[in-house]
Amino acid sequence: MELATQYNPQEAEKNHYEHWETSGFFAPEINENPDAPKYSIVIPPPNVTGSLHMGHALQHTLMDVLVRRKRMQGFKTLWLPGTDHAGISVQRKVAEQLRRDENKTPLDVGREEFIRRAWKWKEEYGNTITQQMRREGASVDWSRHRFTMDEDLSKAVREVFCTLFEEGWIYRGLRIVNWCPKDKTVLSDLEVKEETRKDGKLTYLQYPVKQTAETRALARVPKTITVATTRPETMLGDTAVAVNPNDERYKDLIGQMIALPLTNREIPIIADEYVDSEFGTGAVKITPAHDPNDYQVGERHNLPQLLVMNDDATMNENAGEEFVGLDRFEARKKVVAKFEELGLLEKIEDYEISLPVCERCKTIVEPILSEQWFVKMDELRDLALDLIKTEGAPHFHPQIPNEKVYTTWLENLKDWTISRQLWWGHQIPAWYDNEGNIFVARTFEEAAKQAGTDELTQDNDVLDTWFSSGLWAFSTFGWTGENSGQWTVDSGRNKIQPTTDHRPPTTDLEVFCPTDVLVTGRDIIFLWVSRMMMLTKKFVDKKAFDDVIITGTVLGKDGKPMSKSRGNGVDPIEMFDKFGVDATRIYLASIATGADIKWNDTLIETYRNFANKIWNATRFCLMNSEGAQVDYTFINPKAEVREIKRLIGDELIDDFDEEDEEFLDKVEPEFAKDNPKENLSIADKWIISRLNRTARDVNRALDRYFYHEAVRLLYQFFWNDFCDWYIELVKDEITSETVNTTRDAARSRILTILEQALRLLHPFMPYLTEELWQKLPGVNANLHNPAYRSAEQTIMLADFPLGDASLIDERAESEMQTIIELISKVRNIRAEMRIKTSEKLDIHIAADSATNKIFAENEAQILKLARAKELYLSESLNVPKASAKGVLTGGTEIAVPLEGLIDFEKERERLESQINNLSSEGEKLNKQLSNESFVQKAPPEKVEALRERVAEIETQLNALNQNLNALM
C-alpha cells in the first residue's frame, strides 16, 4: 500500500462523515452495554439564519472532543444538535425578502401568510449551518435534531408559560421598556447594548415659573427654572420638574407650577431624593412615559404618564400639532429651535454620552411606557442561587471570574420582559374577550372554556426567543411525552437498556438529563445559562448540567473581536479548505480554556504540519508492515494473558489468575517466555512507557477540561518521542530485508503503538485518524470498546487508551534519557567543530559498568544516530590529545578523537563556555545552600535535590577542567 507523500485533508474529509452518520455511530443506541453510564451534551442551538463562524467552530470542537472520547470509553453518549428559531433575525430576513421580491410589507400579506413564508424560508435556508457542522466532523446525533419551534418544543413553551402564570410568576403590566423603533418590538435589557458617543449634546432649557400672587410676593423666586437634557424632544411629555428637597436654591420653588413651553400644560415642581443637586442645574425634567427613573419618580408623586411617541419613534398627537408625525430626531431639532425663538434656550454643551442601542440593528433604543408580559424572577432566581451556593452547580470552567459574574448578576436580577411584537415565534397563549379580560391557557379550547365564550382573540405577541431556549436542556429530551426515545430502565440496578422487553419504559429525559457539560460563550451566561439552570430546576427538578465551559473569544488578526463591519472575520470554512478540518480543530483545542486568542495563520500551519507528520509516520510504518499487524499483546506482556483468555474461552476465566505463569505455560506454550513479544529493548520499554504516561495524562487533562494540555502532550509524544526518536531507533530493524520473527515483532510493535496514538488523537483529529486507522493491518471491531463489538470497524468506537500505570517504566525512561543525551552530545560536538555529516567518528566513553551496559545494548542505534563508526566503552578515557570531549549527567565522560580535524582554539572555547555556564549555576546554588534558613526551612527533598545537583555540577566541572588543562 503506497500513500502520497503529503496528507490531503479534503480527501479524508470526503470519505468518512456520511458513513459514520448513516451507520448510526453518533447515536447512543450504538452502545450495546446495558450497564453503560451515560454522557450527554446539548448543543447551544445556533440561529437558523446563521452560518458557521469561528466561535461555533471552537465550541463545537470542544464538545466533540469530549463526546468522542467518552463514546470511545464506552459511555452511552449523546450530543444533541438543534437550531433556534431566532425571532427577530428570521422576521427581518422574511420581511426583506417580501420587500425585495414583491414590494410588500408583512402587514400587506398578513400574519398567517407571513408565518407560512417564514417556515418556507427556514426550510430553504435554515440548514446552512447543519451542513457546515457535518463538515466540522461534529458527532451529533442527527436523528434527535430539534428546532425550537418543533411541535413538541412549542407545547413545552406553552406548558411552562401557563404554569408560571398560574403560579403568579408571569404577569402583564405597564412598564418602561426598551423599544426598538426599527424592529418595532420591545427588547429585554440583555438585548440592549451601550454605545458611547462623543458628539452628544446636553441642552439647557429654561422653563418659565408660573407667576402667582404668592411667587410675586416672594421676590427671590426666579422667573424660570433651567433643566438639562440629552433628549429635548421628550420635554413634550414632561409632567413635572423635580429638585432635591434639600437643595436651598430651589426651596421656595417646590410646589410651584411651570407653564411648560410649546404646550399649554402646567406642571408642578416637586421634590424627590432621586435628584442629584450636583449634576447639571440640579433640576430635572420628569417624563414618566419615556424614562425609567422618571417613571419611578412619577409613581411616587402620582404624576400623569404622557406618551408622546408612536411605535416607530415619530411623535404622536400628544406632542402637539406642530410636532405630530415628526421623527424623534427632527422633533429634537425643532424643540431646540423653538426654545431659541422663545429666548428660553440657555446653552448647549458638548457631552459624551452612552446610548442604548438595539443589539441586532444598532438603532437607538427608546425607553417607552408600554404594556408587556413579564416574568417575576424572585423564585427562579433563588432556585439558581441555591444551586450554585449549596451544590456549586453549575461548576464554571474556568471558574474565575465566571462564577462571580454569574452570582452577582443573579443577585441583582430584575424582571424579564418576555413579550415581543413579532409574528415569528411562539405566540403567547393568552386570549382576550371583548371586555379585555385575559385567559391564559394551553389551548384555545381551554381558554374558551374558561371564558365561557369562543369569541376570543389571541395575544398578538410572541415570546422572547430565549424563553424557549431556556427550556432547551429538557424540552429537547421529550419532556412533553412526544419524541421521548425508546429506553427501558432496570429499576433494580438503575441501569439503562435499549430493549423491547416489558420493563417500564423510560425516556431520553430520564436517561440523558441532566446533561454533563455545557460549552458556550461568555455573552450568554445570563441570557441562556442562568435561565436553563432556573427553568430546568423548576420544571424537572434537576440541574441542567454539572459543568459549564466558558470559551474565550477568537479575535481577528488585529486583536479586535471579529465582526462584519470591521471586516476582520476569519471564515472557518476557508480555514478548513486551506489547512484541513483536523488542523483547524486541534489548533482551536490548543487554546487555553477560556482565554481569548488573536487569530494567527502560522499556528494553524503548525498543526497542518503535525497532520502531515502523522500521515508520514503512518506511511513509514505501512511501507514496512509486511508480516505484521496491530496487536496489543506486542506492547503489553500482560495483555497477552488476556489474549490467551480470549483464545481459551470464557468458561475458564473465573478461576484464572493473570499472575499464574505455570498456568500460562500449560495452556499455550507458544506464548511462552522467549518469544519476541516479550523481548523488549530499552527503546521499546521507553516508548511504551511514554505512550502510557501520555495516555494517562491526556485523560487527566481532559477530565479537567485542559484541552490545551492534552494537545501539548499528544504533540510532544507523537513528534518528539515517537517520530524523532523511536522511529529512528528502530528504523534499521524494521526496514531489514531479512525476514524473521524479531523483525516482524518490531513491525507489529510500532504499528500497535501508532494505532494507540491514533486513538488518542482521534477526538481532536477525527478524519485523519480514521483514514489512517482503516489502513492499518489487523484492525477490526475487536479493537472496539466492548460496548460496540457488533458495530462495523471504526476508530470512532475503538477503546480509548487510559494509560496503564504498570507499563510506566521510570527506569526505561531514565536509561533512554542517557542514550539520548549521549547521541545529542556527539551531535553537538560535530556541529560545533564543524565536522561534515559524512565524516564517521569514533566515540570513546568512560562510565560505570551499568551505564556502559546500556550503551552496549544499544550500540547499533547509537552508532547510526550519532553517525559514528566505533564505540569504545571502558572505565577511563585513553584518547589522543586531539579529541573533543564532553561530560554527561552522572559524570560519564565522552571523547571524540578528531585527528587532523580538531581546531584547538574552538575546542577550548567550547569547553570554557560550558565551564562558565556550569560554574555560574554552581555558584548560585552554593550560595543558596549556604543560606542557613533555606536549609532549615525548605522541604528536605528540595535541599537534597539541590545538593545532588551541586555534586553533579562539581563532577562535570572536574572532568571539563581536566579536559581543558589537557589542551593547554
Added chain:
RNA sequence: AGUCAGUUAGCUCAGUGGUAGAGCACUACCUUGACACGGUAGGGGUCAGCAGUUCAAAUCUGCUACUGACUACCA
C-alpha cells in the same frame, strides 16, 4: 464610576512558590531510504514597573502604568 482579566523570546501564546517553555521567525549545517508541511545543532527573555510576604516570587499580596472585557449610571 465599579468589578474583573491580561501584560513572559522578534511574533502568537503555554506555564506557575523552588535553576524560564513551545510553535513560528532567526543562524549554521544536512537532497542521511516516512515527511523540506522534513532533519541536526544553535542564538535569543533582569517573565510591564515599584513595594511587600517568604529560606525562595515570573508565580502570592498591594500600588502604578498600559490593554481589554463586563456591569451600572449619567437628567
